[in-house]
Amino acid sequence: MTLLQVKDMQTFIEQYHILQGVTMDVTPGEITVLFGRNGAGKTTTLRSIMGLQPASKGSIHWKGESIERLATYQIARKGIGYVPEDQSMFYDLTVGETMRIAMRRQDDRTMERQEWILNVFPDLRTFWNRKTGLLSGGQKQMMAIARAYVNDNDLLLIDEPSKGLAPIMVEKLMQSIEMMKAKTTVLLVEQNFFMAQTIGDRYYMMDEGKIVHQGSMQELRNNGEIRRKYLGIA
Numbered sequence: 063m064t065l066l067q068v069k070d071m072q073t074f075i076e077q078y079h080i081l082q083g084v085t086m087d088v089t090p091g092e093i094t095v096l097f098g099r100n101g102a103g104k105t106t107t108l109r110s111i112m113g114l115q116p117a118s119k120g121s122i123h124w125k126g127e128s129i130e131r132l133a134t135y136q137i138a139r140k141g142i143g144y145v146p147e148d149q150s151m152f153y154d155l156t157v158g159e160t161m162r163i164a165m166r167r168q169d170d171r172t173m174e175r176q177e178w179i180l181n182v183f184p185d186l187r188t189f190w191n192r193k194t195g196l197l198s199g200g201q202k203q204m205m206a207i208a209r210a211y212v213n214d215n216d217l218l219l220i221d222e223p224s225k226g227l228a229p230i231m232v233e234k235l236m237q238s239i240e241m242m243k244a245k246t247t248v249l250l251v252e253q254n255f256f257m258a259q260t261i262g263d264r265y266y267m268m269d270e271g272k273i274v275h276q277g278s279m280q281e282l283r284n285n286g287e288i289r290r291k292y293l294g295i296a
């Protein structure tokens with residue numbers, strides 16, 4: 063079964079043909095990692111799925127239903143949470159206030175999800191009354207993920223959470239994302255192969271707006287040539 067099915071998605075930004083045919087499936091309960099170097103089109107892929115940068119061709123199916131013509135808020139309400147690279151937070155609000163305004167409902171289920179995610183990210187509990195602008199880079203990332211998780215989302219799109227973080231923090235974050243697999247499905251954009259390979263089940267490799275390779279993470283671990291060619295690493 064596929065949760066999200068993207069077929070031949072093509073996206074223009076102004077006159078530029080940025081996505082030139084992105085086809086990918088996200089399977090429930092898995093962590094799917096979208097790799098590719100700077101400018102390959104990874105962020106645009108997530109933005110097109112969310113309707114923030116609508117695709118002009120191709121199809122996007124969510125649980126079998128076509129969503130490519132829907133507005134972003136409608137897509138979000140179907141159960142897709144988006145964690146953008148810049149985190150887009152109000153830095154004057156505290157951690158607690160940020161969680162509160164993120165909640166679509168304040169029912170028991172949402173409160174249970176909040177408890178669960180605060181156990182995954184105990185720092186957020188510790189700094190509950192601190193303004194998010196004063197959090198460390200890693201804690202801001204935790205905040206952004208927790209805020210997307212707290213609603214009853216079946217899929218989280220997480221854009222490069224490791225960016226700018228120290229290796230030890232990245233490791234901690236990856237372990238937390240792996241724990242989330244028990245509760246939700248994740249489509250993760252990453253350039254950091256060494257970290258993402260520890261938690262990913264399946265991968266897609268992007269280059270110049272297209273998917274150029276895909277397979278199980280084990281296959282990518284075994285294929286140094288693909289890693290060298292598209293990520294510049296051995």
Ligand SMILES: Nc1ncnc2c1ncn2[C@@H]1O[C@H](COP(=O)(O)OP(=O)(O)OP(=O)(O)O)[C@@H](O)[C@H]1O
Pocket residue numbers: 075076078080098099100101102103104105106107253
């Ligand atoms: N607003 C824009 N106007 C023109 N070109 C854009 C715009 N946004 C993105 N692009 C171009 O689209 C291409 C894909 O960008 P995108 O941000 O999706 O790549 P990415 O793989 O996420 O890279 P990065 O890891 O650097 O964020 C790049 O060549 C970028 O320059």
